[in-house]
Amino acid sequence: MxxxxxxxxxxxxxxxxxxxxLRLLNQVMxxxxxxxxxxxxxxxxxxxxxxxxxxxxxLEIIRxxxxxxxxxxxxxxxxxxxxxxxxxxxxxxxxDRILSQQVxxxxxxxxxxxFTVEGSFPHREVLADEMLSSVFRNLLRNAVQHxxxxxxxxxxxxxxxxxxxxxxxxxxxxxxPEDQHEEIFxxxxxxxxxxxAGIGLYLVRSLVETYGGDVRIEDNEPKGAVFVVDLRLAx
Numbered sequence: 001m002x003x004x005x006x007x008x009x010x011x012x013x014x015x016x017x018x019x020x021x022l023r024l025l026n027q028v029m030x031x032x033x034x035x036x037x038x039x040x041x042x043x044x045x046x047x048x049x050x051x052x053x054x055x056x057x058x059l060e061i062i063r064x065x066x067x068x069x070x071x072x073x074x075x076x077x078x079x080x081x082x083x084x085x086x087x088x089x090x091x092x093x094x095x096d097r098i099l100s101q102q103v104x105x106x107x108x109x110x111x112x113x114x115f116t117v118e119g120s121f122p123h124r125e126v127l128a129d130e131m132l133s134s135v136f137r138n139l140l141r142n143a144v145q146h147x148x149x150x151x152x153x154x155x156x157x158x159x160x161x162x163x164x165x166x167x168x169x170x171x172x173x174x175x176x177p178e179d180q181h182e183e184i185f186x187x188x189x190x191x192x193x194x195x196x197a198g199i200g201l202y203l204v205r206s207l208v209e210t211y212g213g214d215v216r217i218e219d220n221e222p223k224g225a226v227f228v229v230d231l232r233l234a235x
Contacts, residue, residue: 037069072199075138075199088210090128093126094125098132103140115156116154117157124234127232135229139204142201147172153171156168166230170225171224171226172224175219175224185204
C-alpha cells in the first residue's frame, strides 16, 4: 500500500515538473525567441534600400523564413496551451465571426496570396472554445505556405450539413498524396514523426477531435488540396 502511494506521489511530482518545464519552454518561445525573430525581420526591412538587385532575392528569403518562424512560435504557444489544460469544456462559439476574422488576418499577413470566400458563412454557433481561431489560422496559413503556385489561391466556404457545419479550405497547391492523408495530421503510429506531419496540422487535429468534430483532406480540382473541418452545431 505504502509503495503504491509513493509511486503515485513520484508520478505526480514528475508530471508537475514536466508541466513546469513546458510552461518555461513556452515562455522562452513566446518572448525571447519571438522577439529575436521580429528584430531580424525589422532589420531585414531596413536593409531593403541598401541592397542591389541580386541581394534583394536573398533578403526576400530572410523575410519569408523569418515570418514563417514567427508563425511557428504562435503555433507552439497554442499547442503548449492545449497540452497544459487540465480538461476541456466546449461552449457555444460563433462560427462566422471567428472564421471571417481569421480569413482577414491571414489575408493581411500574406498579401501575395488571393483569398476568396464562397458565399457567406452560416450565422450559427458551434461547440468549441477560444482555441477554434487557431484551427482556422493554421489551415489558412498552411494553404499558402505549402503552395507552389504564383499567386497562391485559397477558397474558403462553410455550410450546414445536418447537425454539423462543414468548413472547406481549398488551395491550388501541389496537393497531398492519398497515402499521406492520415499521416499529415500526425495520426500515424509515429505521431509527429509521420511523413509530412507538421506541428500546425497536429494542433488542428488535436483541437477538432477535442470538440467532437472531424478533419480530413480531399483532392481539389484541377489541382491542390481541400481541408475539410466538421464542427458540431450548438443545440
